[in-house]
Amino acid sequence: MKQLNIQETQNMLLFMAERLMASKELLCEIDGKVGDGDHGFGIERGFKAVKAMLEENTYATINELFKASGMTMLHSMGGASGVIFSQLFLGAAAIPEEEKLTSEILAQVMRKGLEKIKATGKAQLGDKTMIDALEPAVLELEQESSGSLEEATGKAMLAAENGVEKTKEYPAKFGRAKFVYERSIGVQDAGATTVFLMFEAMHTYISQQNE
């Protein structure tokens, strides 16, 4: 599959919302190790709101779809990840209007999102945040941007997974966990885990469409 239309993209986001909502406990547990244990609740709140919104509305462009999702997350989640994760979707505001989702479009949305996140949160690769999963995933998307969505999301997912593993090695410099700088070594980052789960959900949805 090389592209999704708007409705299919919307269904993919719905599928992602379900998957992430179901990961609440896992994400709380990870966040609880060195953070405050609420990441799963925030993610659940955000994706629950996104799901409700997507079930009610239709969109004329891919950009509108992503932007609406981002705005919904921004105004429903709260917490650090509310602003951070919503900006990932709001990246769609910075690219030309599209009616199809291709590997290239997805790469562009996520690249813009990544830039916004870095500008807002000031974190860089290696700071033990969701960026450690997101940045390598975006790089893969960009490399695979002429290939199939299945291949692109699959590689991005593996890169994100690898990024999650790497977060275990770093001390946290941003977010709640930064206050336990040394004690955070060995613990994986919650937000990075969410990024992996998001790519995993996209990849699973797209693979299922191919069958």
Place this chain on the structure above:
Amino acid sequence: MKQLNIQETQNMLLFMAERLMASKELLCEIDGKVGDGDHGFGIERGFKAVKAMLEENTYATINELFKASGMTMLHSMGGASGVIFSQLFLGAAAIPEEEKLTSEILAQVMRKGLEKIKATGKAQLGDKTMIDALEPAVLELEQESSGSLEEATGKAMLAAENGVEKTKEYPAKFGRAKFVYERSIGVQDAGATTVFLMFEAMHTYISQQNE
């Protein structure tokens, strides 16, 4: 041994104080089952004060000795048992002055104490209070009042022990435990346990003197 002089009686009370202080945890645990778990602390406070007082002072009569002990308990323990247990010793105020402790004098002190306790606390035999240990013990003391102190305190101790066992059968009608009326069945009374330990201490002290 048929009698103790004032100094020996004082030593017996010191010995009792040590023994009861050492029973703090046991008494707290028993009180905690259906009461508020502080009986051991109160008994420790009272006997600690008694011990300090006895180590500092000498007395001209048995009555003074017991009265001073009772007043010290009254003004140091607090709680229900502060008033109740101090009155056991304050019973000595109601009998003629004595310079020796015999089984008969002991029986008289305890009888008067029992009466005061009943008048103040309104509890009767079978109400699951320290009276269930004290009343049978006083009866034994009275029956053995012409015999040796060792025999008298030994029988009183056994009667008290038996009384403690009986408290398990009754529901509480007085003190903290009364509020858990039915749930208190099967649990022994803390104050009754203290009465047994007091008689046990007296008996042990007197037996050791005989050796």
Place this chain on the structure above:
Amino acid sequence: MKKLINNVEDVVAESLEGFLMANRRTHQQVAGVNGLVVNDINKKKVSVITGGGSGHEPVFIGLTGEGMADGAALGSVFASPDPHTILEVIKGANTDEGVLCLVINYAGDTMNFGVASELAELEGINVATALVTDDVASAPKGQEEERRGIAGLLLVTKVTGAAAQEGYTLTETKQVAEKANENIRSLSVALTPCSLPGSKANFTIEEDAYEFGMGIHGEPGIQKKKLQAADKIVEEMVTVIADDLELQEADEVVVLVNGTGATSLLELNIVHRQVGKLMENKGVVIYDSIIGSHCTSLEMAGVSISMLRLDAELKRLYNAPAYTPYFYKRGEQT
């Protein structure tokens, strides 16, 4: 349960010392005992004192202040103060108009206050006692005087302190305390037990259970129940209280939602929400509500609900200004 203390025996004395260091502008120690009185006792009005075991903070220290109690006698944790302590507080608070003791109805408290009152009378002090028996769970209707006292003490102290301030005589002040007590009911539940400093918890409450009908000393409740949603628990509590108080439509009440220690205000507010809804359904008017941890059992998680039915006199007295370190009322409510 770990605690921020030094020696178990010094807990009450050190705590009082720390309290007084922070409140020296308004409070002072009664020399030689674990007791305190407000500064500048007004000799021309009845003094109201209270007291009991420690571990219920802010009760009893937090009940002392302008328009509330004038002094408090403090016992060891969960143990009534001894008569000597009480006597010294009575003497420290004594005025030309006499001293009223507000005592929660536990055997230890009534006996020790009883002995202390006798001693005070021997010293020529005019002293009276009013008992607080607000806990509906502790004895059936018809045996109200057997009931123990719990968090309702706050509200009884509020109106009684105001009466003394207004110049009521000792007898009148006692009467108003009794009237408040007749019009107040409370009920308490616990989700977790507490432990005395230096002890383990007395008993356990299973993860799916709560204790119904608690006193304030960490004793087990009268019944163990299966845990439910807050609204359900509150409904059971309010039903018992409202029935016992025979609340009628258009009655006016003051509500106290009291945390017993580890209960967050987040939860207490949720409890109050349901109390409000249930009262609205009954047509009972909540004149005012107090939500907070005023009468605690150390670190016990739980809540008590109290309701005081108002008449014109009690309402006026409730509305009078009051300022303690942990409770205030500006007296301007309309």
Place this chain on the structure above:
Amino acid sequence: MKKLINNVEDVVAESLEGFLMANRRTHQQVAGVNGLVVNDINKKKVSVITGGGSGHEPVFIGLTGEGMADGAALGSVFASPDPHTILEVIKGANTDEGVLCLVINYAGDTMNFGVASELAELEGINVATALVTDDVASAPKGQEEERRGIAGLLLVTKVTGAAAQEGYTLTETKQVAEKANENIRSLSVALTPCSLPGSKANFTIEEDAYEFGMGIHGEPGIQKKKLQAADKIVEEMVTVIADDLELQEADEVVVLVNGTGATSLLELNIVHRQVGKLMENKGVVIYDSIIGSHCTSLEMAGVSISMLRLDAELKRLYNAPAYTPYFYKRGEQT
């Protein structure tokens, strides 16, 4: 940990509802969001608002009232409110003189307040932000602006609210908040963890250990230490605070001994006693002390100590009257 709640998702909204039912004479909800403002916003003075995650009650609701904050935006438990909620509270509190946001320095809070402020400015509202960064444990000296905010927020809100009341401009009000923040240090320790509604505790603290340098969200502290007597723990805390604040002989401070949830007032007073002794040894004057559970982490057992160094301006502002549902100051202290 069992809790008195209904549904996990409804905790904050229901709690706010319950709070407002009890405080309708002084407070009102901001329509559509979990936020509140005081009744009768004074349009002629700067409004001060605050907000953050829930689970710290009485913070943030308990900071709102006469002479304190004019509104508060409430997030989910331990999560900053979203920008929409904050924006609505800013709008609800807005005046001719503008709105100052008092925000504790956590990434979530600064980001969400940041977005909300941008949105407010787009709507023509004059809005400014002052951060509270009182926690000495969270970043070394020299990096004060990196530090997180904890219980010191109460004292910063006290003086900032008073400044707004006195008629300070928005810029001046912000400056006084910053000055208070520069002169305040806090440190927090925990004996037990807490658990979010619907979760287990995040981590455990052994029976012989405590966590040193806690935030207010139940995260682990910066260090685990072996449990000691309260006086020792307090000494360690006070030493860090006094050194960082560079307290000098004859300095005047306000002390806040803050319980984090399950800590009894009995313990807090013992903590305060030792703080008082240590300050006396140093020749530092404690102008006033606040002892209570003002900024909590659900049912966590622990304590934070805050010190605010006063100058003439801060003292005057501290002394101004203030009345919130959980804090008052009569303003007559001499």
